[in-house]
Amino acid sequence: MCEANAYLRQEGKEEMFMEMVDKVTPGEDGLVLEDIFGRRKIIKARIAELALVDHRIILEKQE
Amino acid sequence: MCEANAYLRQEGKEEMFMEMVDKVTPGEDGLVLEDIFGRRKIIKARIAELALVDHRIILEKQE
Numbered sequence: 001m002c003e004a005n006a007y008l009r010q011e012g013k014e015e016m017f018m019e020m021v022d023k024v025t026p027g028e029d030g031l032v033l034e035d036i037f038g039r040r041k042i043i044k045a046r047i048a049e050l051a052l053v054d055h056r057i058i059l060e061k062q063e
Numbered sequence: 064m065c066e067a068n069a070y071l072r073q074e075g076k077e078e079m080f081m082e083m084v085d086k087v088t089p090g091e092d093g094l095v096l097e098d099i100f101g102r103r104k105i106i107k108a109r110i111a112e113l114a115l116v117d118h119r120i121i122l123e124k125q126e
Contacts, residue, residue: 002065002115024113036116047110050087050120052065053099057113 003036004055021057066099067118
């Protein structure tokens with residue numbers, strides 16, 4: 001499976017936001033992240049960076 | 064390997080932009096996409112959507 005972990009980057013630090021993310025889609029209230037089990041989290045952020053072979057998605061908060 | 068294919072979405076259509084993408088990072092001239100062989104492409108776009116289990120990155124042009 002090629003899911004990735006989503007990290008929130010703030011002030012140079014990265015914090016785990018959600019594990020085993022499959023889909024990231026834009027929604028009305030922000031980005032909708034969905035993991036491989038169908039669980040969802042919403043965050044006002046943008047996708048800043050990807051490193052897929054390392055299974056990493058980097059998010060940055062958006063006002 | 065968990066690379067993905069990057070598609071450019073324009074007017075509802077999706078066109079292949081780059082195959083086997085590993086890294087996507089923001090650069091001065093736009094997004095820098097790097098495939099698993101280290102080849103690079105730059106495009107003025109944003110990451111609109113991800114579907115990692117399907118190996119898909121959707122880009123949208125940015126002016």
